[in-house]
Amino acid sequence: MIEEAAGTWGLIVGVIVLLFIVLYFIPIGLWFSALVSGVRISLIQLFLMRFRKVPPGVIVRALIEGTKADVTLSRDALEAHYLAGGHVARVVHALVSAAKANIELSFNMATAIDLAGRDVFEAVQMSVNPKVINTPPVTAVSKDGIQLIAKARVTVRANIRQLVGGAGEETVLARVGEGIVSSIGSSHSHKAVLENPDFISRVVLEKGLDAGTAFEILSIDIADIDIGKNIGAVLQMDQAEADKNIAQAKAEERRAMAIALEQEMIAKAQEARAKVIEAEVQVPLAIAEAFRTGNLGVMDYMKYKNIMADTSMRDSIAGEGGKSKE
Secondary structure, eight states, X not given: OHHHHHHHHHHHHHHHHHHHHHHHHSOHHHHHHHXXXXXXXXXXXXXXXXXXXXXXXXXXXXXXXXXXXTOOOOHHXXXXXXXXXXXXXXXXXXXXXXXXXXXXXXXXXXHHHHHTTOOHHHXXXXXXXXXXXXXXXXXXXXXXXXXXXXXXXXXXEEOGGGTTTOXXXXXXXXXXXXXXXXXXXXXXXXXXXXXOTHHXXXXXXXXXXXXXXXXXXXXXXXXXXXXXXXXXXXXXHHHHHHHHHHHHHHHHHHHHHHHHHHHHHHHHHHHHHHHHHHHHHHHHHHHHHHHHHTSSOHHHHHHHHHHHHHHHHHHHHHHHHHHHHO
């Protein structure tokens, strides 16, 4: 009895496991859901999907959604897109949304956008509901030298045809910032910009900044403009400071040259004094030679000494008189 009971339980477990395996490889419930939803797909195809590493539930649900929305889909195309690494559900959602919004979007275009790494469903939603992008503060200087800081709001709509290979939001923001800088820089006065900020919007829109991007620019609105520094005055001050430094450097150069010339003249004067002293040394020798040769007598020598004494006295008197006057 025990052996018969164990065999019965073993048989039941085996049947349950076999039934689970059969239902896993042949999803009868999924096939029935597709049948009642109007999707014609055979059990053999659902069975073969397991071997092709394609989840039948993803493909069947996508076919059911497309059928209910009157969007024609191919099972082979959906399987190929899944095997290529795409998001089948996202592509089908985008196709259904595009069809309801009367937006032209083919299956090949949707799969290409999805495989390119962009969210095709979000792109369709953006085509229906435009997106507002806030630019960072853009700094520009008008011709009168006043710095202006502007912020803009860019309303864009996704361009389905340019999503593959088109530039993103960063490029749009960069182009808008460049246009704002150009338009403010061409203004003769910052007051004119503050009075008519829509001038910036018109100039920027006329440049066609959305060319080659994945978006279509609908409007550019200047949200805020603040006054920054007086760049013209700062530049003039810097130039004046630079000119002053140059003038000081040239004056210092001239002063150094004058000092060098003065030192040179002092050296020449010292050299001349040395020559005078050297000449004065020869006077006593000449007097002695005159005594030996008889050309100078004692009385002549005494007269010479008296003259020298008188000259020295006059010099001392003149020196004392000059000091008293001072």
